Amino acid sequence: MTAPVISASSLDLTFQTNDGPVHALSDVNLDIGKGDFVSFIGPSGCGKTTFLRCIAGLETQTGGTLSVNGMSPDAARRARAYGYVFQAAGLYPWRTLEGNIRLPLEIMGFSEDEKKARVKRVLELVELAGFEKKFPWQLSGGMQQRASIARALAFDAEILLMDEPFGALDEIVRDHLNEQLLALWARTGKTIAFVTHSITEAVYLSTKIVVMSPRPGRITDVIESPLPKERPLDIRDDPTFIDIAHRVREGLRLGHADD
């Protein structure tokens, strides 16, 4: 195995708030290799988002070390090493679909031709060709979320960080997007870190499932998935799948006091 793309050791993060310190991450150790699809699952407030934001250089740890592509997360952010997909699509309503996807390309100073070519390519990748001129609010939630993925893919970063990208969608649309995401991952070989609340989603997508637990946020279990890379939706009725799902659910229940 080559050097990990993302590597955290003894990572600690405490927020100073008015109500005293909040221990959001505690002694987190994790390596993510190139091409891995890693899901983070755990109850609300266990630090999933915080961990992703640390990787993205949007938060700075208060203890331990974290490296992305061998550099500090902040340096990686400046080097535009990753694309980030948020829970809500967060498209700019005043830009068309095309305009939204161009946004990072404009900021990063791609040439006009390059911009055109990339927009076209990623729109096809997420099956949205033909909707270039639409405004976000003219599209369904699922289409918006695909567009936001296209936006994160447009500048071809090697790493994709996704924070509950499908959390707001209904199960049926979600299944469909899960399939598409898997296909995309297979085609591009990107490294993906993916936060979710859905056990099915986590098991269906990942090569590695990280179960977390709150107060303070820490990793309670890391499950390597033995499922093959090719995964039709039916695989979810497969006993191995159900087994892993069961293990995840058990891990969650342990960490989960009450609602």
Next chain:
Amino acid sequence: MTAPVISASSLDLTFQTNDGPVHALSDVNLDIGKGDFVSFIGPSGCGKTTFLRCIAGLETQTGGTLSVNGMSPDAARRARAYGYVFQAAGLYPWRTLEGNIRLPLEIMGFSEDEKKARVKRVLELVELAGFEKKFPWQLSGGMQQRASIARALAFDAEILLMDEPFGALDEIVRDHLNEQLLALWARTGKTIAFVTHSITEAVYLSTKIVVMSPRPGRITDVIESPLPKERPLDIRDDPTFIDIAHRVREGLRLGHADD
């Protein structure tokens, strides 16, 4: 079997909009018996909400007949025959938990003693005793949603209409509320019509699952669940459960074009 509590035959509903007519419900036939727990599942826009609103007398069908408790839905509404739970809890932020639950009682003119007694009873029913004086924003999302159920239960209607009541909650909290809802149903014997996007939820809760499909909204499958009334959460790993879930998923896939 006694006369159905809710009975729709050849129900049709077309909205007249600026962009032309929208055929939201088409030839819907369905009987719901006393004490049934019926789930409606289907992709976005298939008319689940519209059907529930028809039952509630909030929309009027443009064709076919619909009766609730043997009367017209509007008459049933005036007779306060049902409690309605919306997707978001929609508690009034300026009223305490108690005040929110009193709201329908005030409007319906219950006596002061009666109000007190009922508030106490339903708060216990949804396990929120002790939180009377809290304001909604002082509670977690799950607790708010339980309060909104309590509000719908307070005036003791025989029918409970629930439109994706747990859609905004995370899976773990949702599991917990599903358990509680089942217990409540078992205890009170109410007739429940329940809209959801989650296959697991639909199968776990229902005695009858109605699968719908859009353009125009119609019923494509009605599945009677053979699961016992007593359902621990583990029942979801049970083969019968997985079987029903599979059938629902297949039904959905058939009706589901794209997105």
Next chain:
Amino acid sequence: MRSALPIATVVVVIFAIWTAAVVPMNIHLTADLAGRQDIAVTPETPRERQEVGAISLALQNTSIWGMTYTLDRPNLPSPHQVAAELYKSVFTVAPTSRRSLIYHAWVTLSATLLGFLIGAAAGILLAVGIVYNRTMDKAVMPWAITSQTIPILALAPMVIVMLGSIGVQGLLPKAIISAYLSFFPVVVGMVKGLRSPDHMQLDLLHTYNASGPQAFWKLRLPGSMPYLFASLKIGISASLVGAIVGELPTGARAGFGARMLVGDQYGQPILTWAALFGAAITAALLVAAISLIERKTLGRMGMRMAA
């Protein structure tokens, strides 16, 4: 009070700019005065000085800078002159004296409060009409906007005369002018507020078969409170401006407006400035009072304040 330091900083900056501006703003007057007192100034005659810009005149006559801060009728009074006048007219005379700014504040305030009461009530009623009556919604709103483009100072004397002709005098005419300015923000805010409950909230009441009045008292009205308070805060400062405007065509007998006018007419700009600041401070206090009521009311209603 975490914003005390930033506010203080901005205030200090403004005072510094103000203080620096006093010299060029007053330099011509000062040079004229100095010239008459046989102090050497360049250029020598007022006519010649008229041709010189304020800054260069100031640079040519640095020796008279001190005088620019102590003129009796400056173009721009220095901060300490205004502060001294405020101090004098607030703290060194009895509040009931006509020389006391407190007395004049009270005169203006009484018209402001009455006008605000009338304006807010009219605004709320109009908003209820607009929300509940489609005809009113469509017919009245454009005219409400138009009403605010009419210069009130032009209407004020007519209002006073018309009311005078039916025997209404004293506080009420001023209050009506003040109400004219304050009703509009209240209408706009209240319409927004009464319409703020979403469909779901209204449907919920529908499922209870609630009556129209029940929906108003239990949902729309409490739901509109945050909007109401936001617009009351704008409305009360508008009321104050209206009351001051209303003082001119009612004989400018007393109140901030009368002080400003008389200070202006009799060559006492420091009086005008003091009244101006007095009015702004009063407005700030009124807004603070409404904020306090807002916090109390919304607090009791259990609504969180937006920061």
Next chain:
Amino acid sequence: MTAWIIALAIGALGWWINARLAHGASSDSRTVSLAIPVIFGVTIIAMWQVLVTMLDVSAVILPAPSAIASRFVNSIPILFADFVQTIIKGALTGFIIGMVAAFVVAVIADRSPFLTKGILPVGSFMAALPIVGTAPIFVKWYGSDWESKAAVVAVMVFFPILVNTVAGLRDTTAMQRDLMRTYAADYWTTLFKLRLPAALPFIFNGLKIATTLALIGAIVAEFFGSPTVGMGFRISTSVGQLAMDMVWAEIVVAALAGSSFYGAIALLEKRVTFWHPSQR
């Protein structure tokens, strides 16, 4: 007595027509939305005409609408000259100066939360300075011609635009800002690509408030010194001459100009912030 009855009858008729229109099938169409307020206005004017003529109200106190209309028609050159002096030279210039200044200060303030916290309360304090006091000061400083009017207007419109712009610039979600950070976008890129567009609905809110203030400011400031042309000059002089029909003709000009100015800004808002939920 009969006068009141006739007036009320006219009022009732106008209301009835409007009620029919408002509840009619095409009540949302453009024409009807325009017709209803027009009918409302016409009704009020008709009632006014009836009351003034039948009750024999002195023209020195309240002239009849017909008298105002004929004065308006006969004084178009004067009214136009006044309009140019007050609205174009005074109000518009002042509006533009105040607006640009507000934008500049907003962007500066926005660079530091510290400044923002300080400027907003001080700004609302300054906004409460009544025009009756500030106008004579500006006339003293900038002379009697339109420059002093523009200054009064600039100061009046400055604060509402500033406050709204600052609020607008802050009205982005944390997520939208984080997105820009993941692109390692610098301050100006974020400003132009995210925060300014997001602030537009707020900015227009401020601009709409400012339009009415600008007009009032320019007219009222003329009461405190002016050349012998201008709407405020004409109004105050005509009151002294008891030419109330002329006063009302100027008020009509003010209302027309003000409503058009407001309408133009609202139209621009619709085109520029088409994407905002309030416009869809």
Next chain:
Amino acid sequence: DGHANDVTLQLQWVTQAQFAGYYVALDKGYYEEEGLNVTILPGGPDIAPPQVLAGGGADIMLNWMPSALAARERGLPVVNIAQPFVSSGLMLTCWKDTGIESVEDFRGKTIGVWFFGNEYPFLSWMSQAGIPTDGGEDGVTVLKQGFNVDPLLNREADCISTMTYNEYGQVLDAGVDPDDLVTFKYEDQGVATLEDGIYALEENLDDPVFVDKMVRFVRASMKGWRYAEENVEEAAAIIMEYDETGAQSEAAQARMMGEIAKLTQGSTGALDIAAYQRTVDTLLAGGSDPVITAEPVGAYTTEITDAALN
């Protein structure tokens, strides 16, 4: 009824020594002695006394005759019932260094003028002198002057309107040497028009009760004027007492009273018909744009002063 003794007087400016006679009569109880209950309404920049009269807000007003006659032509029949001011205090005050020595020198200069019904004397004068008032090379540029003397001090205007009793003093108060100024009194220029007179609505004068009330009012007012003329300091003190703004200075009011006394000196309150005719002629002489277009009829009555003087 009780209203038979109520009188409301509308002044044409804020409380100041210009109106001392009325305040003294009120303060000294002269009105009371006549059985009158008098209310004095101060004026201000936005108050047109004729309009207040028309609206019924006051029974009588003080006004400059040009303004009153113009109102009469506009269909508001006001009638002069007494004229306590016999001479005019209006003048133009100019900077000497502008080179203005005579009326002809006004051409090309900027002059501040009060409007609001007070512009008529100036306009008559200029049209008699043949000087256009619409700017341009050989006309004057007219500024609508605010309520202060700043346009002169700031040199925005070469001349401004001043009253001998008020604004002129203010210019001096600002530190200006009288030798640096040139003044043009309307009296000296032969274009003086009658100032502060007492006016009532014509229709009221048909009512003997009203007339009787006016007789008593004028008698008491003139007594007040006499007293004020002779007791300048005390009159100023009384004005200070009635000034609700608390912003006036006693010294300024005393000086004003001294100057006012010169204008009321010798008046019995009776209108001097010759002065009336001179005013009317001045106003009619306005060339292409006269202030009034026809010789007024019934614009004054001596009935009341006749009765009051007996």
